[in-house]
Amino acid sequence: MGRTSTARTRLLAATGELMRSHGYNSLGIAEICAHAEVKKGSFYHFFESKQALTVEVVDAYWQGERSCWVGELSVPAPALDRLRRLLDATAAVQRRMKEDSGTVDGCLLGNLALELSTREPDIQARLKEIFDEQIQLVANVLTDAAAEGAIPTDRASLSTARALVAQLEGMVLFAKLKNDPAVLDDLWPHTLMLLGA
Amino acid sequence: MGRTSTARTRLLAATGELMRSHGYNSLGIAEICAHAEVKKGSFYHFFESKQALTVEVVDAYWQGERSCWVGELSVPAPALDRLRRLLDATAAVQRRMKEDSGTVDGCLLGNLALELSTREPDIQARLKEIFDEQIQLVANVLTDAAAEGAIPTDRASLSTARALVAQLEGMVLFAKLKNDPAVLDDLWPHTLMLLGA
Numbered sequence: 171m172g173r174t175s176t177a178r179t180r181l182l183a184a185t186g187e188l189m190r191s192h193g194y195n196s197l198g199i200a201e202i203c204a205h206a207e208v209k210k211g212s213f214y215h216f217f218e219s220k221q222a223l224t225v226e227v228v229d230a231y232w233q234g235e236r237s238c239w240v241g242e243l244s245v246p247a248p249a250l251d252r253l254r255r256l257l258d259a260t261a262a263v264q265r266r267m268k269e270d271s272g273t274v275d276g277c278l279l280g281n282l283a284l285e286l287s288t289r290e291p292d293i294q295a296r297l298k299e300i301f302d303e304q305i306q307l308v309a310n311v312l313t314d315a316a317a318e319g320a321i322p323t324d325r326a327s328l329s330t331a332r333a334l335v336a337q338l339e340g341m342v343l344f345a346k347l348k349n350d351p352a353v354l355d356d357l358w359p360h361t362l363m364l365l366g367a
Numbered sequence: 368m369g370r371t372s373t374a375r376t377r378l379l380a381a382t383g384e385l386m387r388s389h390g391y392n393s394l395g396i397a398e399i400c401a402h403a404e405v406k407k408g409s410f411y412h413f414f415e416s417k418q419a420l421t422v423e424v425v426d427a428y429w430q431g432e433r434s435c436w437v438g439e440l441s442v443p444a445p446a447l448d449r450l451r452r453l454l455d456a457t458a459a460v461q462r463r464m465k466e467d468s469g470t471v472d473g474c475l476l477g478n479l480a481l482e483l484s485t486r487e488p489d490i491q492a493r494l495k496e497i498f499d500e501q502i503q504l505v506a507n508v509l510t511d512a513a514a515e516g517a518i519p520t521d522r523a524s525l526s527t528a529r530a531l532v533a534q535l536e537g538m539v540l541f542a543k544l545k546n547d548p549a550v551l552d553d554l555w556p557h558t559l560m561l562l563g564a
Binding site: 273289339 | 388389390391392393470473477478480481482483485486491494495498526527529530532533534535536537538540541543544545546550553556557560561562563
């Protein structure tokens, strides 16, 4: 196995790393290739376009994040404890990022959603699916919480789950803007309010 | 007064219009000048850089939005009614945008906050000040609401006001991603939950 066989993986990893801080439009293929130590000429052997690469990067990012979400939401514990573990894990990611690189880069999915939207329909479609999946995962734990009597039954809805994920994305926006992960310390009390718990 | 005397204003207006849908990095000075009908050579007569122009665009955007915020929050009505008017007005802006251009472009301030952050410190600093001002405006109306007995006293805080603006930004993100302003219809019931009203 030569280096070429890992070039595709390296391109994906380099883009994932750079795109969270640089965004989509300011990140060029030359910079990605340099970071991945892949010759620029080889790029199009692996990916049709920066768009196509980005859809794969978004998928890989969510696969990683999804295992964390599913992991935290599956521990044998009351539903609200599981939800809290998920929010704590999300805040911990931003804290580690700040410790490692000095900046809170936020959520790649939220960053791309606001930077691109309708101008990159393939990426937008994938982001939409992923956020729908996040909302469904949260809705499932809300259903459990309602069954346990921890929240009112009418809070166990997709609408409340969406509000909760929106709250998370909005607070991550402020953490990124202030470059301060401590902004996320308030997430849990506000989540409890939203849930009427 | 020739056209030159309005060139600066036209550059600001063109950038404000284009940046909400295009973002910062994908928008070039040539495109701004073409849209503003200003010769590219004149750009640097008016603005030192795209960064400097963007800080002014952000200011102008917030000045317009701020009059709307202060207007809605100052009508002679109970505090929660005033807050609701503010959220309704925000949703109405996104609905009009969809009707006019076919796309929900979201909030210029939130878009730039997630696209740029620490890589453009001057723009980031201005965005931070503006969001702090938004949060303070909301906190003031929460203080009134608590004084009227409409919400618990402990909800009249900067922390709750920040959660409310975060909720708004997160829901605007989903409205932009789905290109559907109806996502914002849920804002009010979730706001009431957050406020324990």
